[in-house]
Amino acid sequence: MKNAVYLLGLLVIILTVYSYDAKTKQAQLEKNVYALHMNSMSEASEKLAQLNRSVSQSLLYKDESARNGELQDVWRMSSDLRSDIAKLPIQDEVRVSWMKYLGKIGDTAKKSVGTDHQQWTQQMTNVSNNLRTLTEEWNVATTNFYEHQGNFSGWKEQGQLAIADSSFNSLSKQLTSYQETDFPLTASESDFEKKRDLAHLMGKQITKSEAIARFKILFPRIDEATLTVTKSKDDAPYPFYHIQFIHGSRIGYADITENGGEVISFLLERPIRKEVRSHEEIVKAGEQFMEKAGYKDVVLAEARENHEAWHFVFTRKANDALVYPDSIQLKVAKDNGEVLGMNAMEYVQKETLPVQQVSEPDWAQFFAEDVAVEEIKEIYTTNDALELRHCFEVLVRKKDARGETYRAVIDAETHEVVKIEQLQ
Numbered sequence: 001m002k003n004a005v006y007l008l009g010l011l012v013i014i015l016t017v018y019s020y021d022a023k024t025k026q027a028q029l030e031k032n033v034y035a036l037h038m039n040s041m042s043e044a045s046e047k048l049a050q051l052n053r054s055v056s057q058s059l060l061y062k063d064e065s066a067r068n069g070e071l072q073d074v075w076r077m078s079s080d081l082r083s084d085i086a087k088l089p090i091q092d093e094v095r096v097s098w099m100k101y102l103g104k105i106g107d108t109a110k111k112s113v114g115t116d117h118q119q120w121t122q123q124m125t126n127v128s129n130n131l132r133t134l135t136e137e138w139n140v141a142t143t144n145f146y147e148h149q150g151n152f153s154g155w156k157e158q159g160q161l162a163i164a165d166s167s168f169n170s171l172s173k174q175l176t177s178y179q180e181t182d183f184p185l186t187a188s189e190s191d192f193e194k195k196r197d198l199a200h201l202m203g204k205q206i207t208k209s210e211a212i213a214r215f216k217i218l219f220p221r222i223d224e225a226t227l228t229v230t231k232s233k234d235d236a237p238y239p240f241y242h243i244q245f246i247h248g249s250r251i252g253y254a255d256i257t258e259n260g261g262e263v264i265s266f267l268l269e270r271p272i273r274k275e276v277r278s279h280e281e282i283v284k285a286g287e288q289f290m291e292k293a294g295y296k297d298v299v300l301a302e303a304r305e306n307h308e309a310w311h312f313v314f315t316r317k318a319n320d321a322l323v324y325p326d327s328i329q330l331k332v333a334k335d336n337g338e339v340l341g342m343n344a345m346e347y348v349q350k351e352t353l354p355v356q357q358v359s360e361p362d363w364a365q366f367f368a369e370d371v372a373v374e375e376i377k378e379i380y381t382t383n384d385a386l387e388l389r390h391c392f393e394v395l396v397r398k399k400d401a402r403g404e405t406y407r408a409v410i411d412a413e414t415h416e417v418v419k420i421e422q423l424q
Contacts, residue, residue: 041142044084051077052135055128059121071109078106198238203260211241211256218293221338222247266342272308273335282310285337286330290314295328309333309340318353321378321390325351353380356390358412370399381409383418391418
């Protein structure tokens with residue numbers, strides 16, 4: 001009995017010591033995390049003040065060389081500050097707003113190197129004034145952070161949970177307002193957003209039953225599956241029907257737009273058998289599906305494989321050129337040629353082709369003497385300003401021992417290099 005009492009007492013002492021030690025370690029961990037957050041907030045505040053000064057100073061110079069130095073600083077500091085803010089314990093909406101606004105400042109500075117002084121001044125005078133206000137508001141918000149020093153739970157409640165009267169929450173609204181006024185959408189950006197939200201789809205509105213009928217025509221092997229159909233939420237950027245299906249071990253979904261009944265995505269999960277059909281058979285199966293689905297203006301532009309399926313990219317062809325933004329991704333099973341996945345969102349967005357004066361450069365004069373032109377294709381693709389351009393896609397190879405290969409995209413009218421990348 002005495003032994004039992006002794007052991008029980010010893011157990012109580014051990015648990016007490018363990019509990020105290022755990023609480024001590026937890027408290028120390030919270031202090032360390034809090035100290036880390038404080039350092040991060042201090043660094044972000046310093047960099048924001050530096051960015052504010054650089055933007056203001058960039059407006060002082062008419063001399064291109066002096067101004068370009070400040071523009072480089074604006075671009076570098078906006079990039080650094082974005083990285084820092086991404087790690088801070090602030091509300092998601094504030095973080096996203098800051099990332100967008102700082103990204104716009106950095107991109108504008110980078111594109112303005114070497115441009116006219118007046119153009120930069122017109123763009124950034126308002127930004128400079130607003131950035132000064134934002135810096136002051138940021139300091140108020142961070143002061144609120146420091147006032148909770150030593151109270152980790154208090155900071156978590158005040159800072160991370162984004163209560164309605166939080167200083168950071170008010171700052172988010174200002175950021176959104178300033179971004180809209182300081183960086184209004186260009187015509188090409190506005191067009192891009194309309195396509196992304198499928199605002200241009202003007203086809204006949206289909207019913208739920210018509211969506212199911214469209215689904216069964218395209219995917220007859222799933223005809224016997226149990227279907228569940230739901231409508232997109234009222235605040236969705238575009239209305240669509242979400243069709244979920246299950247038939248034994250075969251499960252998946254399809255999304256079909258209400259306007260026009262366009263299939264924008266499809267996915268099927270099922271066991272894949274070991275048997276493998278030839279590449280030619282799989283390609284033919286993919287092409288037959290494209291024709292059956294009504295995509296008669298596309299051609300196979302890219303193909304890659306894994307152990308279960310071939311992944312194809314079918315791209316719209318117009319004016320003897322591939323319209324890269326209008327592409328459909330297709331996943332076809334190797335065992336029987338069944339379509340396992342499809343993404344037609346880009347194709348459905350449908351680009352309006354620009355009218356350009358097309359002239360092919362003299363490639364012997366365009367590229368260096370030790371560069372060999374391997375292949376030339378005409379394509380449509382977007383530039384940095386999100387404008388669709390008719391271009392030449394040129395594969396070139398260096399005539400040296402390494403034989404490095406590059407893909408260059410050249411504007412067919414201006415002969416400007418839109419993009420260049422080294423291929424593996």
